[in-house]
Amino acid sequence: MRIKKIKIKNFKCYAGTFEVLLNEGVNIIVGGNESGKSTILEAIHLALTGMLNGRHIRNDLSSYLFNLAVESSYVKSLATATPLPPPSILIELFFSGDGKEFADLEGDGNSDTVKGSGVAYKIEFDRENYGDAYAELIKTGGLKSIPVEYYSATMASFARKGITARNIPIKSAFIDSASSRFQNGSDVYISRIIRDSLEEKERASISQAHRKLREAFTEDAALKLINAKITAAAKISKKSVSVSVDLSSQTAWESSLMTYIDNIPFHYIGKGEQCIIKTKLALSSKKNGEATTLLIEEPENHLSHGRLSQLVRDLSSEKENKQVIISTHSSFVANKLGLENLVLLRQSRVVRIGELKSNEFFKKLAGYDTLRLVLAKKAILVEGDSDELVVQRAYMDTHEGRLPIEDEIDVISVGTSFLRFLELAKELKVPVAVVTDSDGKPEALRKKYVEYEGIDHIKICFDEVVDGGDLKIGNRPFNYNTLEPKLLKSNGLEVLAPMFGIKASSDDELHIHMHANKTDCALAIFSAARKINYPDFIVDAIAI
Structure with missing residues (x-):
């Protein structure tokens, strides 16, 4: 017997109805600050015990338990011809398993109106006892918050029977080691x-x-x-x-x-x-x-x-x-x-790693970069260290010396795994810019990212112009359509050569040096006293 699903309505940060499916074993909820991680734990414990922060909530009702936007809409409506009814909080736990211990909990008394075992915890206006008093209060026009003094908290089974925590076979323990009371x-x-x-x-x-x-x-x-x-x-x-x-x-x-x-x-x-x-x-x-x-x-x-x-x-x-x-x-x-147990939470949207097409990739990834994307307010995805350094400096030059992370924008090196991270960004609606080389094939690049074309929170940034030349390194033609040649094109030999501490008589000589020393050149740009010009696709990316 386990909790297989939780539904939360109007409780704390959750406006409207929010739901999340749970594994029978381990569930690891990851999300940024104020994303609602703690609220999920509190809601489960409240529905099973009737307690919040170690106290019985029936004796400690507060308007702060309600979602702020829901309360605001309710209060504003009181000044109109069609005021909204007093809002309510609903927490439903759907259980898996069967047996005698679930017999008294089974029914269709839930918001899904499907037969199952579970409990529903409600904090709602007690119309039977306080209907007249509430109507009188509305007439005075002095109501500025939810009148919780007219509310009651009840716990019922899906069989529509009142129950107590003792009647629920699933018992919970809330462990918050950081609390200090x-x-x-x-x-x-x-x-x-x-x-x-x-x-x-x-x-x-x-x-x-x-x-x-x-x-x-x-x-x-x-x-x-x-x-x-x-x-x-x-x-x-x-x-x-x-x-x-x-x-x-x-x-x-x-x-x-x-x-x-x-x-x-x-x-x-x-x-x-x-x-x-x-x-x-x-x-x-x-x-x-x-x-x-x-x-x-x-x-x-x-x-x-x-x-x-x-x-x-x-x-x-x-x-x-x-x-x-x-x-x-x-x-x-x-x-x-276990990364397979990750529940990624962002703006009331939930994604499980196991549900993604790229789930095997993320399970084998160390995990740090995955969490960085989930926790970032915005993200810029780049291929390697040199790209990351250049993008960071470009952002600093246009944002009064601030690093992107200071504005909650994380620059993440993902190698060639852009599509896998974009799948995650699409599901969680993380604003993302991709900085990538065209390699002289812009049409192929557009085809590669066609699935993300038109999605307003995703930008694919690359140089549309195809450059060329006669330089060869070994027996292979030099690729003029990567970051380093584009930087040289935007600034010229006289700017970059002194910055790298070398003397070069031609662009191709500097091309060879930058190709062989990508990270060192990027570090020199990042640390330089003077600013440089950046290709348009870099400027576009940092304007995320």
């Missing part, structure tokens, strides 16, 4: 993990030990003198005022104890060590051990390569009998846990 100096997250690891008798023993500590504390002679002084100074009727430790409940010890690592308070140790300890404790806790679905938020946070390797090994051992859903920016995590 402290209460009385103790990390709430790690304290909760330790608490969940203990048996009932062990928790009772700690509570008793804590009570004995309190009794010894209140019997201290110095404290008695202090409390007498406070009572005399307070003069509150005839009742005494004193200071002590909290014993108002059997679990008071949870908020007053502090976790130590080698006799050092937990929040004083390094962030990387905190993340490792939190994640390992979470994976080994009794509660999470019983979970069938692990939701892990960016496990690479604050970790060195070596410590990340250890953590990935632990995650790999946990994934055998569980469904694991991980959000990450790390190519190392993606590679180690």
Whole structure:
């Protein structure tokens, strides 16, 4: 029994309806900041537990849970003749598998109106109880946000029956090792993990030990003198005022104890060590051990390569009998846990590597360049190092010295694999410019990229002019239609030869030098004090 699909409507960054299919094993969600990776994990956990950020959401409803654009459209409509109804949030989890444990969850009570097993979590306007109050509020015209005080949160099965988390056979554990919430100096997250690891008798023993500590504390002679002084100074009727430790409940010890690592308070140790300890404790806790679905938020946070390797090994051992859903920016995590499990997320668009025609190529690729394309705001694809250096300098010369990456434009060397990266860019709608040589065959190049002609977020940049000459290198005619000859054509011998630190008496002499020293010449251009002219296809590419 696993989650096979999640649908999210109007929750946080997702306006309208968003859905993503999940593997039964590992799912690695990759996307840029604010792309919605964390929201997917939160939505799954909320639908299974009714909890968000460790708190029951029924008691903590907020308009900030709703998509901002949806809220804005709703509020604006209130000033019109046809106001929109109060928006709602819907999270649906579709389950795979069958058996007795799913019998009470099966039905067609879902937005797909198809029979299946699953749960639906709704945050919606409670018209039955608050219809009249809402109508009165609308008349006053003072509504500036979603009136969540008139909302209710409900959990139901696809059989249209109200349920609780206990009725759902799939259990989730949310692990966010980077979160830091402290209460009385103790990390709430790690304290909760330790608490969940203990048996009932062990928790009772700690509570008793804590009570004995309190009794010894209140019997201290110095404290008695202090409390007498406070009572005399307070003069509150005839009742005494004193200071002590909290014993108002059997679990008071949870908020007053502090976790130590080698006799050092937990929040004083390094962030990387905190993340490792939190994640390992979470994976080994009794509660999470019983979970069938692990939701892990960016496990690479604050970790060195070596410590990340250890953590990935632990995650790999946990994934055998569980469904694991991980959000990450790390190519190392993606590679180690399997690129075939990548879920690429961008602007509410989802692509799985396995669905691409070039999936075998990307599975064998190291992964870093794949993630660079997904995470970039825009990208310029080039063939090699020399092209990358020239494009970077051309961008700097026209953008006040800024590197492309400073404007979230990544220049990526992809060798001859332009078509494979373009397939990914097309599916995710990543704005991309390709910088390529025509090799004197512009018609063949146009035919090669015909599939991407007319796509507004993809540009294929090359020189349409075919140049020629008599130069031969060895027995082969020199190719005048690559980057280096085009740079010489745009600047001339008198500009480039001094920049490269050589004396050349003819263009062909410099052609030979640039052909044999492509990277060195590109580096000289990149580092030069003076600016040069760039061919039109380079200028076109950097205007992405």
